[in-house]
Amino acid sequence: MPKVLISDKMDPQAAQIFRDRGVEVDEITGLKPDELIKIIGQYDGLAIRSATKVTKEIIDAATNLKAIGRAGIGVDNVDIPYASAKGIVVMNTPFGNSITTAEHAIALIFALARQLPEADASTQAGKWEKNRFMGVEVTNKTLGLIGAGNIGSIVASRALGLKMKVAAYDPFLTPERAIEMGVEKVTLDELLAKADFITLHTPLTDQTRNILSAENLAKTKKGVRIVNCARGGLIDEAALKAGLDNGHIAGAALDVFAVEPATESPLFGTPNFISTPHLGASTSEAQVNVALQVAEQLSDYLMTGGVTNALNMPSLSAEEAPKVKPYLALAEKLGSLVGQLAHDNLTNISVEVEGSAAELNIKPLTGAVLAGIMRRYSDTVNMVNAPFLAKERGIDVREVRHDREGDYHSLLRVTVETSRGARSVAGTLFGNASPRLVELFGIKVEADLDGRMLYINNNDSPGFIGSVGSILGSAGINIGTFHLGRREAGGEAILLLSVDEEVPQELMRKIEALPNVRLVRSLKF
Structure with missing residues (x-):
């Protein structure tokens, strides 16, 4: 059960909304900064008005914090850039007053x-x-x-x-x-x-x-x-x-x-x-409205992933969230795949959607793609801070929406520009729920991206699969699934293997030493 702290005085109905929606809530107001620092680490959400100052020191102590909700418009009391860098969503309630x-x-x-x-x-x-x-x-x-x-x-x-x-x-x-x-x-x-x-x-x-x-x-x-x-x-x-x-x-x-x-x-x-002393929002109706709204918004985010009135990430309504959720998983896996394989410096990232995916809110999908890609730079990256990490590194991000529908009911394509040229991966949802890779660097290959995998880029040749299987089998490493793709007979080919445990470096070097092998990479999803 997510846990929220209300650290400023709010209408008591706000706390009840949290409880009704399955969120544990504590109301502890008037905390001094050092007092807040001592307890903030146990909370997933923080609901504030203007009294609480959410500084860098408090954010550093908030090791589990996922969202900050400001009951009101102004967020001068929140260090938004630092919260964003830490992957914390910051919301306000601009319409309540x-x-x-x-x-x-x-x-x-x-x-x-x-x-x-x-x-x-x-x-x-x-x-x-x-x-x-x-x-x-x-x-x-x-x-x-x-x-x-x-x-x-x-x-x-x-x-x-x-x-x-x-x-x-x-x-x-x-x-x-x-x-x-x-x-x-x-x-x-x-x-x-x-x-x-x-x-x-x-x-x-x-x-x-x-x-x-x-x-x-x-x-x-x-x-x-x-x-x-x-x-x-x-x-x-x-x-x-x-x-x-x-x-x-x-x-x-x-x-x-x-x-x-x-x-x-x-x-x-x-x-x-x-x-007048900043009375614009000072009516009893407005104070109730903003308290109720911040409770609803934080609850939606913590329970369903819905994002409303966020200042540092795209909005995603509670109604949209269930529809977008499987696409977010697909987007992050594709981003993770290309991030693990494209090791050159990235200069541009393009996110393209077509078919039914083109009807969705594309901004959260881009955030998920970036989270997958940027994980190569940080192990604490998420949809909130990934765009900021990309911007810090001077990476240009582009979104493209296609009305056309191709071979798949929906398609999500991620293309990155590196010093070696463009590299592209594409995926879809099977049964509108299961993420599936369908194209890797221009080669048709269908695969689930899950757990530990081995990526092998080679020249298509007879007996190659057996050679790889023998090396892994002799080391006691079980192959769960394998997926093949090639440009043409005897041409460039790709082999994706799911394995039950991490492949040691010495075994990877043995595979790399096989005839016709171009590249071997260990992947993790």
């Missing part, structure tokens, strides 16, 4: 439009400054949306319901999706020039850092109002204050800051500035 965050952005738009915080403070101070607080309507105003993903699209739908016009800047927004959302797709400069309100809904990356820089803020329409409920660092806060001070920017509302907790900021006290 989407509506909550979108509603907070809309609330701040209204607060800016009607100067609600200042009007409240004035009134409660005993003043009645009715003429001081002259607001603006949002109806018919243009909302500029920077980021039109999940949360941004919800904000757009709410804004359209308020009879606002919505212009969206997002490099990944297609014209078709823009039409579906009912928004105008624009460039960033076009958005800055026309928007009465700007709201940001994009992650913080090298491309988006200070996307509202001093230069871009200067391009905005005079009287613009700006809302950020996404990530601190998207706005140059000093330039924002300058724009508020000189009146070019009519108002700004930030729920996030470049440095948090933001206990002090030059923006504090600036007229027409509103701040």
Whole structure:
């Protein structure tokens, strides 16, 4: 039974979901780093919020950890590159608080439009400054949306319901999706020039850092109002204050800051500035949703192999996982085979699927192929860290999907480029369940890839099989199965033998010394 630790406070329903799905769970919150290090080694999964910091030291101590689930969007508290290198899946729950965050952005738009915080403070101070607080309507105003993903699209739908016009800047927004959302797709400069309100809904990356820089803020329409409920660092806060001070920017509302907790900021006290302490996800509904989702996602992964909202490997739904599982076994065996036989430096790896395999999610298959190949470099490799190992070694990975159906109902082909040229292996599933090799380096040969095997590349000649059998038999090594293939009579041939025990090096040298032998390799699956 897999075992999970919940190390941050979560809704108690999360623990019950684990138990209902057959996962043992401990709820131990408030652990100090050294306390967590002492116990983390016994767990297969770790469920966290923002309090637990999953550092390199904790990951090193987590010798059995397979997955980390973050109840929420931000994963700044997880060392994702190091977790990936250790083969640990890192998941978040990006949709559990989407509506909550979108509603907070809309609330701040209204607060800016009607100067609600200042009007409240004035009134409660005993003043009645009715003429001081002259607001603006949002109806018919243009909302500029920077980021039109999940949360941004919800904000757009709410804004359209308020009879606002919505212009969206997002490099990944297609014209078709823009039409579906009912928004105008624009460039960033076009958005800055026309928007009465700007709201940001994009992650913080090298491309988006200070996307509202001093230069871009200067391009905005005079009287613009700006809302950020996404990530601190998207706005140059000093330039924002300058724009508020000189009146070019009519108002700004930030729920996030470049440095948090933001206990002090030059923006504090600036007229027409509103701040909230990162409340985007702070509703009771959102807190329950993200806790339930992280429990479901971790349970799916640990019990069925389903991967949802992973940040360092392809997603694979719990429904897809049973269908893909036998193909994953085939992919890893083919990768292992070519990895054990192609000993030159690899420069390119191609993964091709055709027939029914072409209908599957190919990303997990590629991960499994890479895991098989990269095992030559590391004995702790898996589907999570294999792509990172390949990238570190400068190996280019390509995926090809063919609509055609050939001799087999489904086919998976792995081709590697080495200094000696391309080497290719192909396999299929027998009975939609059993992995089977069907082609090895261009030679048709059918074989199960299992246990210990002996690969012999030779020139086809009479009596060769008997010679090999005699050498192994005289040493007391039993042959389980043997599989033959050749290009043509008397030409290059391949012999794959399954053996009950490892073949010693001296016996392999005897086989290599036989006439017409080109290469002998010991294989293990």
